[in-house]
Amino acid sequence: MIDVLALVAVRSGTRILDGVSLGVPEGSVTTLVGPSGSGKSTLLRCLNGLEPFSGGSVTIAGHRLAAGPQPPGALERLRRDVGMVFQQFNLFPHLTVIDNVTLGPRVLGRRPADEVRAAALVLLDRVGMGRFAAARPATLSGGQQQRVAIARALAMGPRVMLFDEPTSALDPRMSAEVLDVIVELARGGQTMVVVTHDHGFARRAATQVVELASGRVQRTGTAEAILGAAG
Ligand SMILES: Nc1ncnc2c1ncn2[C@@H]1O[C@H](COP(=O)(O)OP(=O)(O)OP(=O)(O)O)[C@@H](O)[C@H]1O
Ligand SMILES: [Mg+2]
Structure with missing residues (x-):
């Protein structure tokens, strides 16, 4: 589903x-770990074309990215198949929860509005946010906003989901609620790459753990092999 080959990204020399x-x-879950500055976010952003790279290639959900600028339209097509969730939820503050979730599918315009809305409500229920469909993001906790952000990404029916430290802005209880949602997605067979420092999550859900150090893959293995036994 994702193949990254000899990827090189250069910033400021x-x-x-x-x-x-x-x-x-x-259908597998990869957890990316490694010290601050090791390149985890840069790698994730290269995977969905948010950042260019200068060498190597990325194949993701049937889309191939080569080094340098991408051809017109390629990134729009790719992002329909690759959802991304960030540390800072990035919901649209002026839109209600349901409008945040339906915006992408409405812009695509492939399905009737009532069908898009019904599908969004199903997704909001799945992340435990069905009751908050009419709320504005500012009235929600961080964990609730992040669960809406996950539903918004899922609304596009992505083949791959990328998460960049989805819980690092949250307190432990809210983190747990968000991680439970991501674990459920994993059980449902959603292909995912998750940058997280939460070893418990990796042990519960990761098919493989990839450890980066200074922009290189240091180790790849099971959560047990890379992170050690639960302590
Ligand atoms: N646009 C840029 N210009 C110059 N340096 C950059 C740029 N983007 C990232 N870097 C540097 O690249 C390195 C990798 O950054 P990246 O954000 O990918 O690391 P990370 O593993 O996600 O770290 P963290 O755990 O702190 O989020 C860091 O040293 C960072 O300072
Ligand atoms: Mg980062």
Whole structure:
């Protein structure tokens, strides 16, 4: 589902990613770990074309990205198949919860509005936010906003979901609620790459853990092998 081959990204003359290769099979969950500055966010952003790279290639959900600028339209097509959730939920503050979730599908305009809305309500129920469909983001807790952000990404029917430290802005209780949602997605067979420092999550859900250090893959293995036994 994802194949990264010898990826090189240079920023300000430094190789931020220095020949990263990894594979993510369909239906599997990869957790990316590594120290601050090791390139985790840069790698994730290269996977959905948010950042360009200068060497290597990325194949993701049937889309192939080569080094340099992407052809017109390629990134729009890719992002329909690749959902991303950030540390700071990035909901549209002026829209209600349900409008945040339906916006993407409405812009695509492939399905009738009532069908899009019904599907959004199902997704909001799935993340435990059905009761808050009419609320504005500012009235919600961080954990609630993040669950809406997950529903919004899922509304596009992505083949792959990318998460960049989805719980690091949250207190432990809210983190747990969000991680439970992501674990449920994993059980449902959603292909995912998750940057997280939460070892408990990795042990519960990760098919593989990839450890980055200084822009290179240091180790790849099971959560047990890379993170050690639960302590
Ligand atoms: N646009 C840029 N210009 C210069 N340096 C950059 C740029 N973007 C990232 N970097 C550097 O690249 C390195 C990797 O950054 P990245 O954000 O990918 O790391 P990370 O592993 O996600 O770290 P963290 O755990 O702190 O989120 C860091 O040293 C960062 O300072
Ligand atoms: Mg980061």
